[in-house]
Amino acid sequence: MRIWDLFRSSGKALSVLGVAAALLVARVAQAAEPLRIGYSDWPGWVAWQVAIEKGWLKQAGIDARFEWFDYSASMDAFSAGKLDAVTCTNGDALVMGGNGAKNVMIMLTDYSNGNDMIVGKPGVTALTALKGKKVGLEVGLVEHLLLIDGLRKAGMSEADVTLVNAKTNETPQILASGDVAAIGAWQPIAGEAMRAAPGARPLYTSADQPGLIYDVVTVTPSSLAARRADWIKLVGLWDKVVAYIEDPKTQPDAVAIMASKVGVAPAVFTRFLKGTKLLTLAEGRAVMKDAEGFGSLYGSSRQADAFNVKFEVYKAPQDVKASIDPALTDGK
Structure with a gap:
């Protein structure tokens, strides 16, 4: 029997063929669209603005559209299926995954080296002074993790403070109001908070625990599978x-390019850069190794996963290894 006769005689075969054809059309349609990448005001992510304005994406044959968001809004857009990728911390990538928006971290941009801060209002000079007081931050996201780490080192726990859930971009107003004793935020928002409340100061920063917070580009599994060659080009840039x-x-x-995007003076943005350790691909590869502790993306992510489960950010522990694909940094 000829193949054509076989298909004509089998409705099931035609159904399978139709499904396969539909999948192929969908895949081709996806490949025709630009990669949609959400990014926000963290220095290691604003760095992509240099490539955008210099035209390096087109020069490298990368069809990508970077879309600007407030941080939490970028993750909301990714979780809603409106983006192929988003820039976020490794812990927050797990938060999205644990709540249904599966993703794969394909590269490190940097680690926070002082820009993430717990900032005390005027007169509050130490974490121990927060006992019995309110702290404003986004519950379940990166500054919450930073606060818990700092409290632990100070011989305290989360039970010693009262958390006030607030969007990070709203924390400057909250600190200035005097309703909380401290807030958790990153630069440039942390700087805005200190300017809005003269005398406010950092109580604990990511420089006190290098490797606690890694920053990544993370991608939907479907886009990574369908457009892997394009993602390799992007990582290679x-x-x-x-x-x-x-x-x-x-x-x-x-600095002028990045400062303009964020809306601050170049001199101010230069200070932000000092609190961000940008990682080359080789440095990122060294960190994307399966080891324990904060010197490894895997180790840091496992600790973030344990934190997220303990504080009921999501219910079940995640497979950290399945959430990281280091091969793209080697062009594979």
């Missing part, structure tokens, strides 16, 4: 971005 930002000859131009 990162070293050019880092080199341009860190070269003394080109850094002023890079």
Whole structure:
């Protein structure tokens, strides 16, 4: 029997063929669309603005559309299926995954080296002074983890404070109101909070625990499978971005680009960069190893996962290894 006769005689075969054809059409349609990437005002993510404005994406044959959001809104958009990828912390990537928006971390942009802060209002000079007081932050996200780490080192626990759930971009107003003793935020929002409440100061920062907070680009499994070659191109562009930002000859131009996007003066943004350790692909590969502790993306993510389950951010522990694909940093 000829193949055509076989298909004509089998409605089931035609049904299977139709499904296969539909999947192929969907895959082709997806490939024709730009990669949709959400990013926000963290220095390690604003760094992509350099590649955007210099035209490096087109030069590398990358069809991508970066979309600007407030941080939590970017994750909401990703979770709603409106983005192929989003920039976020490794712990928050797990938060999305644990709540149904599965994702795979494909590269590190940096780790926080002081820009994430617990900021005390004027007159509050130590974490121990927060006992019995209110702290405003986004419950279940990265500053919550930072606070717990700091309280533990100070011989305290979350039970010693009262958390006030607030969007990070709202924390400057909350701190200035005097209704809370401290807030959790990252730069540039932490700086805004300290300017809005003169005398406010950092009580604990990510520099006190390097490797606690890694920043990543994370992608939907479906987009990674369908567009892996495009994602490899995007990841491969990162070293050019880092080199341009860190070269003394080109850094002023890079800082001007990033500062303009965030809406601060270049001198202010330069300070933000000092609290962010940008990672080259080689440095990222060294961290994307399966080891324990804060010197590894896997180890840091496992600790974040345990935190998320303990504080009921999501119910069940996640498979951290399945949430990370380090091979793209090697072009694979």
